[in-house]
Amino acid sequence: MVKIRIKVKLKKLDKKNPVNSRRLDIDKLENHDIGKLFVNSIKDTLQSKQRIFEGNIDEGWEEIRDALSNVANKTLGTKKLKPKPWFNRICEEALQRRKVARQHWLNDTRNEELFARYKTRLRETSNILRGEKRKYVRNIMVNAELDYKAHRARDMYKRINYLTGGYKKKERFLKDDNGSLITTNEELAKKWGDYFDTLLNCEHLMKSIALT
Numbered sequence: 001m002v003k004i005r006i007k008v009k010l011k012k013l014d015k016k017n018p019v020n021s022r023r024l025d026i027d028k029l030e031n032h033d034i035g036k037l038f039v040n041s042i043k044d045t046l047q048s049k050q051r052i053f054e055g056n057i058d059e060g061w062e063e064i065r066d067a068l069s070n071v072a073n074k075t076l077g078t079k080k081l082k083p084k085p086w087f088n089r090i091c092e093e094a095l096q097r098r099k100v101a102r103q104h105w106l107n108d109t110r111n112e113e114l115f116a117r118y119k120t121r122l123r124e125t126s127n128i129l130r131g132e133k134r135k136y137v138r139n140i141m142v143n144a145e146l147d148y149k150a151h152r153a154r155d156m157y158k159r160i161n162y163l164t165g166g167y168k169k170k171e172r173f174l175k176d177d178n179g180s181l182i183t184t185n186e187e188l189a190k191k192w193g194d195y196f197d198t199l200l201n202c203e204h205l206m207k208s209i210a211l212t
Contacts, residue, residue, distance in 0.1 A: 024072050025079040038075045045071050086136035087129075094128040097121050137163060 029035045045067050101121040105114040140159050147156035173183045174191050182188060 023079045023081075024076045026076065027079070028076050034075065038071070041071045041075055042068065086133045088132060091129055091132050094125040098125040
């Protein structure tokens with residue numbers, strides 16, 4: 001029997017520099033033409049990569065992954081991130097000052113004065129961003145209190161939900177006669193109309209009313 005000792009060091013995830021910070025605009029898949037183009041592009045890509053499965057699995061997977069990623073980026077594109085509502089001109093100017101101070105220090109990393117100035121700008125920017133965000137949150141809380149006093153419960157809870165995790169619109173959907181989901185307001189209204197029309201005008205109900 002042979003005994004061995006293995007040391008494993010786990011790699012720490014760098015949250016400041018994520019590997020893939022871009023997000024695909026998957027909302028475009030709701031468009032029928034774009035969704036069909038995406039599916040056909042994926043099929044063509046996989047068919048062209050069939051020979052890869054005969055070779056090294058790891059290398060084949062990497063090539064397929066890159067090919068699928070290229071198809072997704074080309075067809076869907078990346079989603080534009082919404083700017084933070086509290087981010088204003090003051091925050092932008094603070095970030096610019098920090099960027100300039102950092103660049104000056106990188107040009108001469110041995111200069112302690114430039115390093116101290118960069119650290120000062122770093123703390124200053126952090127305080128400004130934190131302060132502007134707190135102002136924005138405080139303003140929402142004040143408005144929520146005004147909604148409470150004015151008996152606007154719906155608006156008040158929307159503001160509270162936004163602060164606690166984000167307000168999410170309630171999704172409504174049904175299944176049509178074929179089992180497919182319907183989500184638009186027009187289709188939902190028509191489905192409910194057909195349902196109640198069938199429910200209230202069924203033959204059994206009409207006969208029962210006639211007998212009574």
